Amino acid sequence: MNKKKQNLLSLYVHWPYCESKCPYCDFNSHVNEAINVNDWIKSYKSQLLAMKEELIEIDINFKNLNTLFFGGGTPSLMPLKVIEFIIDISSEIFGFKRDIEITLEANPNSYDRKKFNQFKQLGINRISVGAQSLNNKYLNFLGRLHNIKDVKIALTDASEIFDNISVDLMYAFNGQKIDDWISELENFLNTYSLQHLSLYQLTIEEGTRFFKDHKNGKIKLIEDDTAAKFYDISNKVLNNHKFIKYEVSNYAKKGYKCKHNLNYWNSENWIGIGPGAYGRLWSYGENKSRIEYQNYKNPKTWLFKNLKQPEFEKITKLNSKVSDIDTLTMGLRLYDGIKISKINNLSIINFKSLKELQNKKIISFKDDTLKVNEKHMIKLNSILNYLINP
Ligand SMILES: C[S@@+](CC[C@H](N)C(=O)[O-])C[C@H]1O[C@@H](n2cnc3c(N)ncnc32)[C@H](O)[C@@H]1O
Ligand code: SF4
Structure with a gap:
């Protein structure tokens, strides 16, 4: 991107x-x-x-x-x-x-x-x-x-x-x-x-x-x-x-x-501070990747760990598949859907399922935009399960 x-x-x-x-x-x-x-x-x-x-x-x-x-x-x-x-x-x-x-x-x-x-x-x-x-x-x-x-x-x-x-x-x-x-x-x-x-x-x-x-x-x-x-x-x-x-x-x-x-839904960058908060940033090295910063959940642990110097519980470089699934899952929550070009590797999508959902008018896929049709948004989780390759 x-x-x-x-x-x-x-x-x-x-x-x-x-x-x-x-x-x-x-x-x-x-x-x-x-x-x-x-x-x-x-x-x-x-x-x-x-x-x-x-x-x-x-x-x-x-x-x-x-x-x-x-x-x-x-x-x-x-x-x-x-x-x-x-x-x-x-x-x-x-x-x-x-x-x-x-x-x-x-x-x-x-x-x-x-x-x-x-x-x-x-x-x-x-x-x-x-x-x-x-x-x-x-x-x-x-x-x-x-x-x-x-x-x-x-x-x-x-x-x-x-x-x-x-x-x-x-x-x-x-x-x-x-x-x-x-x-x-x-x-x-x-x-x-x-x-x-x-x-x-x-x-x-x-x-x-x-x-x-x-x-x-x-x-x-x-x-x-x-x-x-x-x-x-x-x-x-x-x-x-x-x-x-x-x-x-x-x-x-x-x-x-x-x-x-x-x-969040457009998978942009955000910083998260405070107990249990997490942030996600895009890193542009040779390969673009997403980094997640996870904070200690327990308020007292978080407070004392960060008092003198900052400490996150975990900093993870998300692998490309995890990051793509997250981008798709978040993007499809939006009524306007997601620009499919945001996904780095389209192999996460099962195109046979996609075709089927399209034929049933549950999702639409036009130009670069994939979206769940309004009537079906309440079933988003099961649609995602069907759409994403295991
Ligand atoms: C971080 S919480 C709320 C903030 C605030 N403390 C409050 O309770 O009004 C965000 C929202 O998620 C919704 N929520 C929380 N747990 C839920 C649940 N189990 N099912 C559905 N909605 C939930 C509530 O509407 C809540 O206002
Ligand atoms: S426990 Fe706190 S954060 Fe959770 S719903 Fe109640 S008031 Fe909001």
Whole structure:
């Protein structure tokens, strides 16, 4: 690939603490504990400086960060001093593009209005609110600490302060009625002026409490056909409200796609700092290859390992097949699909399967672009299994 084209660089900052652990969540999140702010600043700093050296070493052609994302965990619990430090030093080290997108994830129960104002003053220009459900019954089921009233307050505050608001919602629970969900969603979209929505159907992740409950039969998932009906009808409602689906679970008004996540899905370059965060950079030696930087997952281990000098748990040069499969898997999540020329070696694709999927109108392959047709996006994982050579 042309070296000049791979010039986007993002920064992901992981904050691993939450007020409580949700029973469905397998993100690297831990219940809040007392921390030493200065130590956290030192460890983040040592990682940023190490990545600066790395970028010079592998000679990436980039100019200024185009996105910065505070994710978690619950970054709205981050001490302001830490956020401020990271924004300042990363601007100094990497530079910021004029239109940089700086997102922070906020939980409705872990912020206050004053904090939103302070985030804005620090340069955060996009807030992602974890509302999760529009119904107290399901908020309770999900073990959330907030209720609908808290969502209302958080979104009212957010709309007065930010111009770019995203909301995370989960839906299609066992027992949920489609008509109820649709009227809740309609009512929600009529009440708030949002720019972006992420809509997820519950997945059962190993190691979570829901995983055990599911195994014991205490929690059931809805049938695949019902899940597909929920998906289709939600797409229609969102379209009517001028939200365009641009990824399997993500919808944006015109001009408000999440630039940070697009960098992941387009397999660009990103740095990941903080416990469990990982980064990926393209290296242009004789052969182009991708390098992955994996951080220690445990917050205390990460903190102490990085305090004096930076230390990643693992730095791996991804082999070409792994890297190609990742590029394809991420790219096909996008509604616009993937430019097939991004794949270095097309032998990862089973062309017999591709032809078959094309004949069944499940995927389309025109010019250089391979894409999953909208109706079938919900089945992306099984499509990929069929498409990729073992
Ligand atoms: C890093 S988490 C969220 C950040 C924030 N702490 C919160 O909970 O609002 C990103 C999103 O993934 C979704 N999510 C997490 N676990 C999930 C699961 N098991 N199934 C479906 N969606 C899930 C939730 O909507 C969540 O907001
Ligand atoms: S608040 Fe968010 S990150 Fe924390 S446990 Fe719940 S879903 Fe996971």
